[in-house]
Amino acid sequence: xxxxxxxxxxxxxxxxxxxxxxxxxxxxIVLALVLFSLIFILAGINPLVAxxxxxxxxxxxxxxxxxxxxxxxxxxxxxxxxxxxYRAGLWNIGMTGQLYMGSLGAFGVLMALGGKESIxxxxxxxxxxxxxxxxxxxxxxxxxxxxxxxxxxxxxxxxVVTMILNFIAYWLVAYMIKEGGxxxxxxxxxxxxxxxxxxxxxLLGDIPFTIFLALGLALLLYFVFAKTRLGYEIKAHGHxxxxxxxxxxxxxxxxxxxxxxxxxxxxxxxYHYFAAVPGVYKIARNYGYFGDLAFYGIICGLISQGxxxxxxxxxxxxxxxSVGGRFVQGKLHMSFGVDYALLGVLMISLVAFQFFYRYxxxxxxIAKESPDVGVSG
Amino acid sequence: MQRELLEQIERGETxxxxxxxxxxxxxxxxxxxxxxxxKAGEIHAILGENGAGKTTLMNILFGLYQPDEGQILIGGQPxxxxxPLDAIDLGIGMVHQNRKLVLAHTVIENIILGxxxxxxxxxxxxxxxxxxxxxxxxxxxxxxxxxxxxLSEGEKQVVEILKALYRGAKVLILDEPTSALAPPETxxxxxxxxxxxxxxxAIVPFITHKLPxxxxxxxxxxxxxxxxxxxxxxxxxxxxxxxxxxMVGREVIFRLERARVEAGAPVLRVENLNARSDxxxxxxxxxxxxxxxxxxxxxxxxxxxxxxELAEILAGLRKVEGGQVLFDExxxxxxxxxxxxxxxxxxIPSERVAVGSIGDFSLTENVAMNYYFDRDxxxxxxxxxxxxxRLTEELISEYDVAAPGHETxxxxxxxxxxxxxxxxxxxxxxxxxxxxxxxxxxxxxxxxEFVRNKLMEAKKEKAGILLISEDLDEVLSLSxxxxxxxxxxxxxxxxGDEVQRESVGAMMAGSRPEELQT
Numbered sequence: 001x002x003x004x005x006x007x008x009x010x011x012x013x014x015x016x017x018x019x020x021x022x023x024x025x026x027x028x029i030v031l032a033l034v035l036f037s038l039i040f041i042l043a044g045i046n047p048l049v050a051x052x053x054x055x056x057x058x059x060x061x062x063x064x065x066x067x068x069x070x071x072x073x074x075x076x077x078x079x080x081x082x083x084x085x086y087r088a089g090l091w092n093i094g095m096t097g098q099l100y101m102g103s104l105g106a107f108g109v110l111m112a113l114g115g116k117e118s119i120x121x122x123x124x125x126x127x128x129x130x131x132x133x134x135x136x137x138x139x140x141x142x143x144x145x146x147x148x149x150x151x152x153x154x155x156x157x158x159x160v161v162t163m164i165l166n167f168i169a170y171w172l173v174a175y176m177i178k179e180g181g182x183x184x185x186x187x188x189x190x191x192x193x194x195x196x197x198x199x200x201x202x203l204l205g206d207i208p209f210t211i212f213l214a215l216g217l218a219l220l221l222y223f224v225f226a227k228t229r230l231g232y233e234i235k236a237h238g239h240x241x242x243x244x245x246x247x248x249x250x251x252x253x254x255x256x257x258x259x260x261x262x263x264x265x266x267x268x269x270x271y272h273y274f275a276a277v278p279g280v281y282k283i284a285r286n287y288g289y290f291g292d293l294a295f296y297g298i299i300c301g302l303i304s305q306g307x308x309x310x311x312x313x314x315x316x317x318x319x320x321x322s323v324g325g326r327f328v329q330g331k332l333h334m335s336f337g338v339d340y341a342l343l344g345v346l347m348i349s350l351v352a353f354q355f356f357y358r359y360x361x362x363x364x365x366i367a368k369e370s371p372d373v374g375v376s377g
Numbered sequence: 378m379q380r381e382l383l384e385q386i387e388r389g390e391t392x393x394x395x396x397x398x399x400x401x402x403x404x405x406x407x408x409x410x411x412x413x414x415x416k417a418g419e420i421h422a423i424l425g426e427n428g429a430g431k432t433t434l435m436n437i438l439f440g441l442y443q444p445d446e447g448q449i450l451i452g453g454q455p456x457x458x459x460x461p462l463d464a465i466d467l468g469i470g471m472v473h474q475n476r477k478l479v480l481a482h483t484v485i486e487n488i489i490l491g492x493x494x495x496x497x498x499x500x501x502x503x504x505x506x507x508x509x510x511x512x513x514x515x516x517x518x519x520x521x522x523x524x525x526x527x528l529s530e531g532e533k534q535v536v537e538i539l540k541a542l543y544r545g546a547k548v549l550i551l552d553e554p555t556s557a558l559a560p561p562e563t564x565x566x567x568x569x570x571x572x573x574x575x576x577x578x579a580i581v582p583f584i585t586h587k588l589p590x591x592x593x594x595x596x597x598x599x600x601x602x603x604x605x606x607x608x609x610x611x612x613x614x615x616x617x618x619x620x621x622x623x624m625v626g627r628e629v630i631f632r633l634e635r636a637r638v639e640a641g642a643p644v645l646r647v648e649n650l651n652a653r654s655d656x657x658x659x660x661x662x663x664x665x666x667x668x669x670x671x672x673x674x675x676x677x678x679x680x681x682x683x684x685x686e687l688a689e690i691l692a693g694l695r696k697v698e699g700g701q702v703l704f705d706e707x708x709x710x711x712x713x714x715x716x717x718x719x720x721x722x723x724x725i726p727s728e729r730v731a732v733g734s735i736g737d738f739s740l741t742e743n744v745a746m747n748y749y750f751d752r753d754x755x756x757x758x759x760x761x762x763x764x765x766x767r768l769t770e771e772l773i774s775e776y777d778v779a780a781p782g783h784e785t786x787x788x789x790x791x792x793x794x795x796x797x798x799x800x801x802x803x804x805x806x807x808x809x810x811x812x813x814x815x816x817x818x819x820x821x822x823x824x825x826e827f828v829r830n831k832l833m834e835a836k837k838e839k840a841g842i843l844l845i846s847e848d849l850d851e852v853l854s855l856s857x858x859x860x861x862x863x864x865x866x867x868x869x870x871x872x873g874d875e876v877q878r879e880s881v882g883a884m885m886a887g888s889r890p891e892e893l894q895t
Contacts, residue, residue, distance in 0.1 A: 228759055229758050231760075232749045232760050233749070236738070236746065240731070242731055243732050243733065246732045246746075247718075247749070248713065248714040248715030248718050249715075250713070
């Protein structure tokens with residue numbers, strides 16, 4: 001193809017450097033924001049003002065920032081939970097169910113050790129918080145492992161299984177917290193009993209300690225994939241299950257392990273939102289909303305191409321835009337769904353730009369035609 | 378118009394000509410000024426190693442690619458093929474190596490598929506009679522009502538040939554025509570090819586490594602190397618050795634001296650092995666044999682007679698139906714693949730791309746496939762990638778793998794280089810038992826020679842080797858004992874010194890030794 005005095009063609013990339021990947025993502029984000037400004041313009045709003053509001057609320061406001069950080073922690077955990085099976089070539093669509101089971105596990109331990117009896121119960125946080133974390137991880141791991149085993153042993157589609165398990169977990173939570181359920185709030189209200197303040201998660205300022213858990217796990221995962229035998233086995237299975245099997249890697253083992261680990265991390269996301277975020281401290285009535293939010297883990301995992309470190313800025317951006325988008329919607333009196341629409345445009349743009357991970361555009365200036373150049377041969 | 382021109386060409390006149398065909402792909406000059414002419418009634422072989430540009434040329438002649446430069450002429454008239462349809466209309470018939478047939482349809486349905494005269498209402502009886510006539514004329518025996526999936530590879534090839542003939546092909550391009558055939562089938566096919574040539578068809582077989590075939594039937598040979606024509610020869614003037622030299626660019630040793638090694642204790646023992654294929658039928662029936670240290674045990678057979686199942690069972694990738702597998706006299710029938718690697722077994726799979734390597738992994742990571750579990754390369758769960766990198770670099774130079782470096786992805790290697798890498802990775806573990814499944818299939822002369830030499834070296838170092846091959850010459854020249862396999866049974870087990878080529882060939886096609894003696 002020629003444009004003016006340039007010829008343009010596509011060339012397949014053989015190598016993609018990480019700075020190139022980062023640059024492509026940044027361009028995709030910029031394009032998404034430019035495209036979305038049309039929506040603001042149509043609504044009669046100056047897009048620059050709107051974006052300024054979004055970003056300043058999300059990242060420079062003492063009410064907005066903690067919301068963003070909590071959402072970021074949650075999304076990062078869900079993304080890690082997606083990435084582990086994803087690197088093994090398996091699709092975990094069940095972070096929702098896994099985080100529900102994680103929260104049931106955490107609240108189950110709490111109840112067993114007397115947390116339900118009284119809101120003022122004096123429990124030992126050094127014992128109970130680790131126990132709740134472990135129970136949350138186990139809860140998520142168990143439901144995750146179901147999909148892993150069914151996939152590894154009987155080759156049953158893991159996407160379908162995790163999806164179905166999401167519904168089962170959703171209604172199990174409902175059964176536990178609604179009227180007559182074991183975790184029922186003494187006042188009814190369709191939510192669980194509240195966490196006694198003695199076992200509130202430790203905070204740094206307004207931010208729960210789970211941020212270290214999420215960041216630490218992302219770093220750990222990066223290390224596991226880059227350096228360890230387990231990481232090698234997962235990657236080999238992800239690229240070619242047949243070749244991995246030839247090398248002595250058990251398909252059942254990898255499928256079980258990645259889903260159990262992914263489920264465990266999603267379970268921690270359940271602990272984070274329902275037992276560590278200030279102001280919640282219970283399995284809230286709108287727990288389904290957080291379940292839906294977990295699906296962004298899939299998007300963030302795909303955009304970061306399974307790289308746990310790349311997932312950090314991406315989940316932060318998604319957290320920020322979802323909170324900021326909701327904020328401007330109210331502040332500028334826009335119609336419902338600005339945050340969803342903004343994330344949607346961002347996703348489309350990021351996915352479309354993945355084209356440039358595989359191809360690059362080559363511009364070459366066409367030499368002026370001169371009469372003495374003939375056809376060779 | 379040109380079609381009519383085609384009908385007027387008489388024996389000995391040029392029917393298809395290529396002039397200065399040049400084709401480049403990013404970074405590769407696949408065809409560089411290729412010229413050749415094919416006459417009616419002539420068998421004109423195109424010979425070349427992998428990567429010599431044969432496939433590109435074939436695709437240009439069949440209209441799948443357009444050449445960057447150069448012309449194709451039919452009956453002296455320049456033509457342009459915009460698609461294979463143009464090529465077919467102008468009398469070019471192509472028999473692909475990867476058969477392009479509808480498996481669930483009958484032979485006759487496949488032959489008339491896409492035929493302009495098929496119309497909306499098919500006259501199967503008339504068509505059938507016409508095809509029967511073609512069969513009789515060229516000596517093909519085929520049940521036209523059989524479903525294609527029921528046919529052997531050789532029969533499927535016949536269907537492809539008939540399809541081209543029925544569309545009125547005057548030039549028949551055959552891609553590796555004998556690669557999947559048992560010796561008796563090969564002989565029959567060659568007879569048919571000669572009959573077609575007598576009928577003024579031009580036959581153009583493209584061949585990588587079966588040089589005796591070239592010598593046996595062709596009238597002329599054009600040799601390609603690195604995208605160029607390096608020789609145009611009359612077959613009467615050449616020998617197998619001189620052809621190979623033209624092809625590879627250096628002398629090639631054909632008869633590998635079979636090293637005399639004192640065979641030791643059995644390292645592998647298989648007893649009454651039964652196994653099912655993926656489709657559920659019995660693929661191995663009561664097979665018993667042993668492989669001793671310092672011995673090459675060759676299994677000769679056409680693919681699909683149970684060799685793949687046997688290799689997978691030995692590698693720990695398939696369950697047995699009954700029987701025992703013993704390694705160093707200890708029962709490993711239900712051991713995992715990993716345990717077998719640890720015990721000193723090495724498997725060279727036939728599916729180099731799908732099983733033997735991981736395309737998106739670097740060469741280092743590919744070498745790691747057989748080392749990630751090794752204590753020297755993995756401590757406390759951490760893989761020592763630095764050490765693996767050094768090993769990979771050593772292997773690349775020792776095994777002469779043509780690759781820019783250890784960071785290259787495996788998918789960028791050619792078939793021969795990929796096989797060298799797999800071989801290097803497996804043999805460098807110094808396995809006590811090597812299972813080599815079709816180790817030279819699809820490789821060119823140079824790489825084939827290399828692989829065979831390396832197996833022979835491993836034998837000298839006292840490894841026991843199970844060699845599975847479709848290439849009878851390969852099995853006979855390398856093996857200390859030969860077992861022809863047919864439909865999951867060994868027809869016989871013959872010491873290498875007593876083997877007769879003809880009888881092994883017949884047994885590969887199902888004859889029993891007792892039948893051969895009478």
